[in-house]
Structures are given as structure tokens and as C-alpha cells.
């Protein structure tokens with residue numbers, strides 16, 4: 423492997439949320455952080471170089487989005503995902519989460535309904551609630567038989583939710599954070615059929631689309647199954663892919679002109695998107711030159727994932743997990759520990775000294791679960807797992 427993913431890199435003094443917010447979030451700053459979804463790996467060298475070159479020019483004035491930026495993402499999605507994007511379908515956006523908020527405002531009136539499928543990334547709830555729209559929940563179904571822990575969408579219930587008169591939008595997380603599913607073409611086709619039947623706008627958050635595991639089913643871009651006039655918005659970004667979410671730049675792809683205009687109107691009402699010369703440089707360098715780095719990253723993450731799955735099954739009694747199909751996030755089922763959510767958090771933070779995301783923050787369906795970020799050198803994972811192992815044995 424030519425990229426040294428195994429080598430720890432200190433993130434001290436970088437204002438990193440994952441490290442520097444530990445005291446505020448966990449009440450102590452010595453937990454090993456395995457929470458916020460960024461990775462502890464340096465971005466591809468091409469990204470660092472592009473940023474340094476831009477920084478070397480000392481004028482950081484107002485900036486526009488160059489045509490080459492759009493072309494870099496068009497080429498990436500054509501090559502990696504067999505999805506042909508037209509230039510005029512793209513709206514740049516500061517981040518995917520701001521886009522979720524904007525979508526709730528653009529496609530639903532205050533009080534109207536936005537469907538989400540918990541357990542799901544917390545901003546799926548907050549973007550709807552903070553914009554004064556109403557959450558309609560279509561919980562995922564978890565296969566408890568045989569302990570596979572495999573999740574699927576409840577398509578019948580989704581259809582019923584979509585039929586409700588107040589339902590306007592579905593926020594789809596694809597691949598799904600935190601359960602790591604890559605939705606199949608059949609599942610996505612069913613979502614599209616439901617959306618067409620009920621004129622529901624699907625906002626497909628595909629920020630994790632490049633992080634499917636080798637050997638797992640490959641990601642299908644929902645829009646690649648759709649027609650131009652379908653009610654569909656796709657959110658993508660190179661931020662998770664190349665580990666540069668702090669740069670804050672993403673894109674929306676909206677083929678239908680009316681729906682594109684509605685989103686643009688919301689953006690304009692907030693003077694968005696801000697255009698930042700560094701995020702432009704990083705975005706384009708990632709999509710143009712990051713491919714080899716990404717392929718190595720995925721191999722490294724796969725070995726981390728399998729390593730964690732083995733350790734959990736062999737050495738962490740009371741905790742179960744299954745291998746995600748995508749994302750560097752693993753979903754730990756801790757229900758056999760028989761701890762309520764406060765006790766579970768206390769066990770991880772105080773007894774074990776590790777900082778993970780409590781499952782309950784992903785919705786009530788996440789009660790008794792914890793989310794582990796495996797986007798880090800193996801040595802960090804070993805330290806996390808050893809701490810958990812000794813805390814569990816101290817309990818028994």
C-alpha cells in the first residue's frame with residue numbers, strides 16, 4: 423500500500439471537532455474519539471498540493487465556480503457511477519446538511535411533512551424540525567432472526583406515509599448512515615415508483631456513495647434510474663470521499679427545471695452558496711486526481727471493518743455488529759448489555775474511555791446501539807477495542 427494509512431497523524435491544535443470538542447461532548451478530554459464522521463487520515467496529496475498552491479497566491483478575494491469544477495464532478499460520476507450529469511442540473515451548495523434544510527423549505531410548506539427513515543443521521547430530523555416542517559417516520563426494518571442485523575426499507579409503510587396528504591418530501595440516505603446499507607436497484611426503483619405515484623420529492627443524500635466496500639454490492643445512484651422530470655434531488659460531495667469535510671463544499675443535482683428553481687430561490691434568499699477559493703481547489707483536485715488514493719483507502723477500511731467485526735464477535739461479549747456495505751461507520755448492537763441509554767453512554771465514556779455516538783441520537787430505533795467510526799489507523803481501533811474489552815471484563 424503506497425498511502426500510509428497506518429501511520430497516526432496528530433490532530434492537536436487543528437480545531438478539530440472530533441478531538442477538541444471532547445470535553446464539551448463527553449465531559450472529559452481523554453476519551454479516544456471515534457465519533458464525528460471524518461477520518462484521521464491525511465487527504466490525498468493532490469488535494470494538499472492544490473490547497474498549498476492556492477494559498478501561495480496571497481489574494482483571497484471573492485471567487486466564482488470555474489467551469490472546470492463542474493466538469494470534474496461530471497467526469498467523476500460518469501466514470502465511477504455511470505451517471506451522466508448535465509452541467510445545468512448542478513447547483514453548488516456549502517454542505518449537504520444546509521441542502522437538507524433548504525430542501526425542506528423549498529419543497530414543503532411550514533407544517534407539511536417530510537419522511538425520514540430512522541435510525542438515521544441526526545440532521546435528517548433537525549433539518550425538518552428547525553425549518554418548521556413535520557417529521558413523518560418510516561423506520562427501517564431490522565432483521566433480528568439469526569442475528570444478521572440486516573436492515574431494509576419498509577416499502578409498504580413508505581407508500582402509506584407518502585399517501586398522507588401532508589407528505590411532500592422523502593429524505594433518503596443512500597448509502598445509509600448509520601446502518602451501512604447500500605440500497606439495491608430494486609429497492610431504489612420501488613422508492614422511485616412511490617415518489618412518482620404520490621408526487622413526493624426525493625432528496626437523495628449520496629454523500630457516502632464513493633465509500634462502498636470492495637466485495638459488497640455496488641452503489642446505484644438513484645438518479646441514474648430516473649427520468650429528467652422525476653421529482654428528484656441528489657446531494658453529493660467529495661468531502662467524505664477524500665476526507666475534507668471541513669472545506670465545506672457540495673453539489674446538488676436537480677434535472678427538473680422547476681424544482682431546481684425552487685431550490686435556487688431558497689439559496690438566494692440566504693445569499694448561498696458562499697464561494698471559497700480553498701474549497702474549490704480541494705473539490706476539483708479530489709475528483710480529478712484522488713481516484714488511486716480512494717481505492718487504497720477502501721482496501722484499508724475493509725481490513726479495519728473485518729478486524730473490528732472479528733474482535734467484537736470474539737472478545738466483546740454483549741456487543742454484536744455486522745459488516746456495513748458502505749461507510750466507515752459501524753453500528754454496534756449493545757442491547758444485551760441491558761443498559762439504558764444514559765447507562766450505556768456512561769459505560770462507554772466513563773468506564774471504557776471511548777467516545778462514540780450514542781445510537782439513540784439517530785432516533786428511538788437506535789436505543790441500545792452505539793456508532794463507531796473506523797476511519798482511523800488500526801492502532802487507534804486496537805486501543806478502542808482493548809478499552810472496551812477491559813471495561814466489559816471489569817463489569818462481569
Ligand SMILES: Cc1ncc(COP(=O)(O)O)c(C=O)c1O
Nearest residue numbers: 459517518519543599627629667
Ligand atoms: C448522510 C450524511 N449527510 C451529510 C453529512 C454531512 O454533510 P456536510 O458536511 O456536507 O454538511 C454527513 C456527515 O456525517 C452524513 O453522514
